[in-house]
Amino acid sequence: MSRSVRFQGAGYRWVVLAAGVIAQAAAATVLQGLPSLAPVLRSTYGLSLPELGVVLGSGTAGLLLALVGWGILADRVGERWVMSAGLVLSALALFLASRAGRPVTLIACLVAAGAAGASVNAASGRAVLAWFPRAKRGLAMGLRQTAIPVGAAAAAVGLPAAALRWGLSSAFVCMAGVCLLGALVVVVLVREAPAEPLRLVKPVAPGPSPSRSPSRERGPVLVLCAVSLLLVVPQTAVVSFLVVYLVEGFHVSAGAAAGLLAVVQMGGGAARIGLGWWSDRAGLRLRSLGTVALAAAGLFAVLSLLGALHWIAAVPVMALAGVVAISWNGLAFTAVGELADPRRVGLVLGVQNTAVAAGMAVTPPALGALVERFSWGPAFAVVMCSAVLARLLLRGPIRAERGAAAAPPDSVVPLPRGNARGSAR
Numbered sequence: 258m259s260r261s262v263r264f265q266g267a268g269y270r271w272v273v274l275a276a277g278v279i280a281q282a283a284a285a286t287v288l289q290g291l292p293s294l295a296p297v298l299r300s301t302y303g304l305s306l307p308e309l310g311v312v313l314g315s316g317t318a319g320l321l322l323a324l325v326g327w328g329i330l331a332d333r334v335g336e337r338w339v340m341s342a343g344l345v346l347s348a349l350a351l352f353l354a355s356r357a358g359r360p361v362t363l364i365a366c367l368v369a370a371g372a373a374g375a376s377v378n379a380a381s382g383r384a385v386l387a388w389f390p391r392a393k394r395g396l397a398m399g400l401r402q403t404a405i406p407v408g409a410a411a412a413a414v415g416l417p418a419a420a421l422r423w424g425l426s427s428a429f430v431c432m433a434g435v436c437l438l439g440a441l442v443v444v445v446l447v448r449e450a451p452a453e454p455l456r457l458v459k460p461v462a463p464g465p466s467p468s469r470s471p472s473r474e475r476g477p478v479l480v481l482c483a484v485s486l487l488l489v490v491p492q493t494a495v496v497s498f499l500v501v502y503l504v505e506g507f508h509v510s511a512g513a514a515a516g517l518l519a520v521v522q523m524g525g526g527a528a529r530i531g532l533g534w535w536s537d538r539a540g541l542r543l544r545s546l547g548t549v550a551l552a553a554a555g556l557f558a559v560l561s562l563l564g565a566l567h568w569i570a571a572v573p574v575m576a577l578a579g580v581v582a583i584s585w586n587g588l589a590f591t592a593v594g595e596l597a598d599p600r601r602v603g604l605v606l607g608v609q610n611t612a613v614a615a616g617m618a619v620t621p622p623a624l625g626a627l628v629e630r631f632s633w634g635p636a637f638a639v640v641m642c643s644a645v646l647a648r649l650l651l652r653g654p655i656r657a658e659r660g661a662a663a664a665p666p667d668s669v670v671p672l673p674r675g676n677a678r679g680s681a682r
Contacts, residue, residue: 269448270388274397276446277381280340281401282408283439284374286432287347288316289405290412291367294428297420302360314618315364319371320378321614328379328607332600335449336380336387339603343376344440348433355429374436379607384447386594386602392537394595399533399587403526406583410522477657478605480650481593482612484546487647488589489616491553491582494640495521497621498628499575506633507571521576525583533587542592543658547651549585554644556581561637586613 292313299309331339347370354366381401389397412432420428499518503509532549536542556578563571590609597605627636 270393270397272446273384273388273448274400276442277340277377277384277401278404278407279442280344280377280439281381281404282411283344283435284347284377285405285408286412286416286435287351287367287370287374288320289409290416290432291316293413293416294420294425297417297425297428301425302363304360308360312360312364312367315367316371316374317614317618319368319373320375321611321618322368323372323375324379324611324614325604325607327376328383328603328605328610331376331380331383331603336384337443337447337449339376339380340384340447341440341443343373343380344436344443346373346376347371348436348440349373351429351433351436355426355433375610377439378610379603382590382594382606383603386591387449391595394591395533395536395542395587396530397533398591398594399530402529402587402590406522406526410519477596477654478593478608480654481589481596482609484550484647484650485589485593485609486612486616487643487650488546488550488553488582488585489613490620490643491557491578491640492525492585493617493620494557494624494637495575495579495582498624499579502575502633503572509572517572517576518579521579522583524576524580528580528584529587532584533591536588536591541655541658542588542595543651543655546585546588546592547648547655549581549588550644550648550651552581553578553585554641554648557637557641557644561634561641563634 295309295313298304298312302308302312304312327339327343350366350370350373354363354370357363357366382398385397385401386394416428416431419431496518499521500514503514503517532545536545539545556574559574560571560578563574590606593605593609594602624636624640627639
């Protein structure tokens with residue numbers, strides 16, 4: 258059997274997914290793992306709290322700058338080289354960060370590391386859409402999205418231990434090594450999707466070309482990007498403030514609150530997989546996304562009223578709100594990728610990831626200011642409004658999805674390679 262045939266079997270798509278999960282987890286150690294080094298960073302560089310905030314946000318700044326560019330490049334040259342090159346560049350930037358003697362140099366290195374790691378965010382989702390038929394994409398994207406909390410959890414455990422034992426520079430070297438490992442896995446295991454649909458999948462029914470008019474594509478895609486920005490507000494609110502909320506508001510011990518956050522992260526990851534599986538069976542991704550938005554709105558409405566209640570009432574509501582708020586990502590990314598013209602999937606996923614990263618960057622300082630000026634109740638009411646607005650924006654797309662539900666399911670849609678006009682390489 259030839260090498261090309263071995264890499265086109267129906268089971269190979271799961272190899273691509275596994276490689277994408279490893280690559281995404283490696284990239285997540287940079288952005289999601291850096292806060293675990295906050296005390297060491299502050300003591301090593303003599304940072305004030307605002308300066309520490311700038312350092313911790315520098316990777317996200319790089320991510321925002323580079324997502325769309327990496328997405329366009331993935332449309333041109335494919336996922337394999339975009340992910341591997343980005344991870345290698347991220348490893349180089351992290352190695353330089355380990356040698357940084359001044360905060361300014363460290364920030365520059367972390368911006369570069371975040372920008373390079375953005376390649377995985379843009380390209381790994383494109384690989385899932387290229388290799389998986391519609392009936393399995395929700396589950397596959399849910400599995401891919403669990404890589405972020407998994408990478409964050411591993412970094413939170415390993416990086417502080419490395420810094421304590423060998424120094425801060427060793428923690429950056431460890432992150433660089435993880436990125437290099439991810440790049441190696443991608444180079445060895447990932448191949449571009451075949452030019453034709455996979456043999457063991459039902460062929461696409463005859464009909465119009467999968468290419469869509471850019472003007473017809475743009476409206477629904479922009480709506481879902483706005484929905485993603487709004488839904489990341491509840492997610493970021495829980496991840497950023499759950500511990501502070503329980504410790505300061507209800508005098509729960511810091512260790513117990515941190516343990517609950519870990520449980521919430523794991524529950525949210527499991528919910529991403531479950532929702533993806535359910536959306537594959539039901540064939541209605543946007544309706545499931547709308548249900549998540551409504552559930553998040555209801556739970557944060559309850560949280561906004563809990564100030565006068567005991568912590569025993571607040572803890573389960575906050576935990577459930579966290580699981581729901583974390584669960585939506587896979588559904589939204591899959592839906593956006595399926596709406597996009599196959600020639601622009603990387604670009605569209607890059608735009609959506611940019612919207613999500615922007616929401617993640619803005620929410621903590623804005624919500625913190627609301628809590629400081631008013632209290633937790635009004636702040637959570639604002640978070641509730643964000644989820645309600647997301648559900649309202651989904652009304653039109655959900656109606657359109659229901660109207661298309663009777664259409665036969667599609668198969669793997671080959672993602673064209675080549676120049677902007679769609680010519681083959």
